[in-house]
Amino acid sequence: MGGVSFERRTTRQIHVGKVPVGGGAPITVQSMTITKTADVEGTLQQIYALAAAGCDIVRCTCNEAEAAEGLAQIVPRSPIPVIADIHHQYKMALAAMEAGVHGLRLNPGNIRRPEHIKAVASEAKDRGLPIRIGVNGGSLDPALYEKYGGLTAEAMVESAMHEIAFFEEVDFHDYKISVKASNVPLMVEAYRQLSEATAAPLHLGVTEAGPPPAGLLKATAGIATLLLEGIGDTIRYSLTADPVEEARAGRQLLEALGLRERKNVDLIACPSCGRAEVDVIDVANRAMKAFGDRKLPLQVAVMGCVVNGPGEAREADIGIAAGNKRGHLFVKGRNVAVVKEEDMVDALVEWAEFIHEHGTDAAIARADTTLAEREAAKDRGKLLDDKGADANHSLEKIVEIRRTVGE
Ligand code: SF4
Numbered sequence: 009m010g011g012v013s014f015e016r017r018t019t020r021q022i023h024v025g026k027v028p029v030g031g032g033a034p035i036t037v038q039s040m041t042i043t044k045t046a047d048v049e050g051t052l053q054q055i056y057a058l059a060a061a062g063c064d065i066v067r068c069t070c071n072e073a074e075a076a077e078g079l080a081q082i083v084p085r086s087p088i089p090v091i092a093d094i095h096h097q098y099k100m101a102l103a104a105m106e107a108g109v110h111g112l113r114l115n116p117g118n119i120r121r122p123e124h125i126k127a128v129a130s131e132a133k134d135r136g137l138p139i140r141i142g143v144n145g146g147s148l149d150p151a152l153y154e155k156y157g158g159l160t161a162e163a164m165v166e167s168a169m170h171e172i173a174f175f176e177e178v179d180f181h182d183y184k185i186s187v188k189a190s191n192v193p194l195m196v197e198a199y200r201q202l203s204e205a206t207a208a209p210l211h212l213g214v215t216e217a218g219p220p221p222a223g224l225l226k227a228t229a230g231i232a233t234l235l236l237e238g239i240g241d242t243i244r245y246s247l248t249a250d251p252v253e254e255a256r257a258g259r260q261l262l263e264a265l266g267l268r269e270r271k272n273v274d275l276i277a278c279p280s281c282g283r284a285e286v287d288v289i290d291v292a293n294r295a296m297k298a299f300g301d302r303k304l305p306l307q308v309a310v311m312g313c314v315v316n317g318p319g320e321a322r323e324a325d326i327g328i329a330a331g332n333k334r335g336h337l338f339v340k341g342r343n344v345a346v347v348k349e350e351d352m353v354d355a356l357v358e359w360a361e362f363i364h365e366h367g368t369d370a371a372i373a374r375a376d377t378t379l380a381e382r383e384a385a386k387d388r389g390k391l392l393d394d395k396g397a398d399a400n401h402s403l404e405k406i407v408e409i410r411r412t413v414g415e
Contacts, residue, residue: 016238019209022138022182024065025089025110029138029184030209030241035267036064037258038211038244039251040093045075051082054251059087060301061252062259062271065242067091067113076103083108091140095147098124105131113140116171117147125171129180138182139175140211143167145189161198164189165205172206184208184241188215192230199234209241219248224257235265270305273360276324277310282401284312285330285391286349294353304364308356314388318343325368326359328352331387336380339368343384344375 021031029036039058043050045068055066070076070092083090091111092104096118104112112132119125132139143164156163164187175183185208187198195214203210214230217223227245234240243261245254262268275296280288292310299308309327311317314336317329322341329336335352337345337359347355363371 014236014238017203018207019241020181020207022184022209024091024138027064027089029065029211033241035235035240035262036242037062037255037262038065038067038091038242039063039254039258040067040069040244042251044078045069045082046072046078048078048081051078052085055082055086055088055090057252058255061255063088063255065089065091065111067093069093070100070104070107070109071095071097072100073103076100076107079104079107079109083110094119098128101128102131105135105137109137111138111140113142114171115142115144115147116167117144117149120149122174125174126178129175130178132182133178133180136182138184139180141168141171141175141183141185142211143171143185143187144215145187145191145194146215159189159191159194161187161194161201164198165201168202169205172208184211186211186213188213188246190214190216190226192226195230196233199239200237203239210239211242211244212240213244213246215246217246217248220253223247223249227257228261232261232265235261235267271303272301273299273304274307275299275310276307276321278312278317278320280312283315283391285314285332286312286352288312288330291328291330291352295356298353298357299360304360306360306363308360310356313391314384315391318384325363326356326371328356329384331384332390334383334387336384336387338384339363339371339375342372342375342377343380344372344377345380346383 019030021033022029027036041051041054043054045051051068058066066088068090070079079092089110091113092109093113094101095115098119101112145159145164148159148163149167152163152167168185168187185202187202189195192214212231212234214227217227231243243258245257247254263270277288277292295310306325309321309324311321311327311329314329314331318338318341321327327338333349335347335349336343337355
């Protein structure tokens with residue numbers, strides 16, 4: 009975060025398996041499998057893919073006896089804690105606990121009988137399991153809907169607080185809460201109010217955000233706004249997409265906000281302009297693909313020209329800038345090598361791996377920086393001669409505009 013930090017609201021800490029949530033613990037990423045939970049191998053395969061993409065806690069639906077039986081086999085083999093998602097049937101919550109899950113999610117909108125809620129909370133208490141009270145704008149208790157004349161932040165918060173009261177009655181305190189809505193400003197307001205009303209850890213999400221890229225934007229707008237206000241202890245992107253995308257997005261958001269340590273490459277790239285010497289979009293996309301999920305916590309830059317690229321991306325651990333059909337590699341702003349244009353992406357990956365293992369100083373030390381700098385200066389000079397300092401001819405245009413307007 010370059011020294012910038014913001015205060016996080018203090019919440020109570022709970023544990024989902026070995027993963028702490030709230031109370032200053034690192035913010036965690038959650039996702040949900042889309043396989044049938046009864047399909048043990050398929051579900052585990054998806055859980056492993058989610059964990060590799062940065063998911064800390066996974067949720068599986070427990071909607072039938074076969075799903076609970078599946079959970080009994082999934083939980084012991086899962087690399088991350090498993091939460092059972094329960095709707096309507098409180099007995100499925102009891103079955104999921106029997107299966108050994110690490111936590112439950114209950115929807116107060118559709119499990120409403122106090123004796124059922126209390127039976128589940130008592131059992132969870134005996135087993136030391138946490139529960140998420142997952143209020144969802146789309147399935148709010150009709151009575152609250154009526155009381156507030158529609159779906160409002162107040163109605164969602166009241167639904168959560170109403171449920172909490174049953175939990176507290178049986179002395180159960182290991183709960184976290186979510187008040188998700190698909191409307192971003194409504195969701196933000198509901199969480200703000202909720203964070204004033206309780207010290208329980210909060211699970212953030214924009215529900216039914218839809219397919220990317222619009223879904224990603226909606227979810228990010230809601231989740232990031234709250235995180236930057238210090239609200240939120242665990243997050244989920246609800247996208248209509250492969251859940252691996254949800255996990256990746258969650259992880260990337262937390263890394264971008266400086267809330268989680270970087271695990272993967274942070275690829276920065278110039279937007280390209282008239283001065284670009286390569287198709288920056290293509291090179292950046294190919295680089296993104298080549299790095300994939302490699303665990304290289306480095307900043308990597310792809311820059312369109314050697315005139316401005318190395319300077320503008322001087323903070324990057326490794327970068328490449330195009331010039332005169334060649335790629336100029338630079339480490340922390342120092343030119344270190346020149347490669348053919350078609351080898352740009354391979355060279356980036358190779359240098360990134362070296363830096364990951366040995367550090368940037370060793371990378372600069374192994375390079376012939378004098379030669380690399382001379383070659384870069386040569387290409388830079390050539391480009392400036394060709395295109396001039398004003399590649400987009402802005403100054404000429406301005407002169408022309410002034411002349412037209414003045415006429
Ligand atoms: S000046 Fe060079 S580095 Fe900057 S946007 Fe244009 S091509 Fe990219």
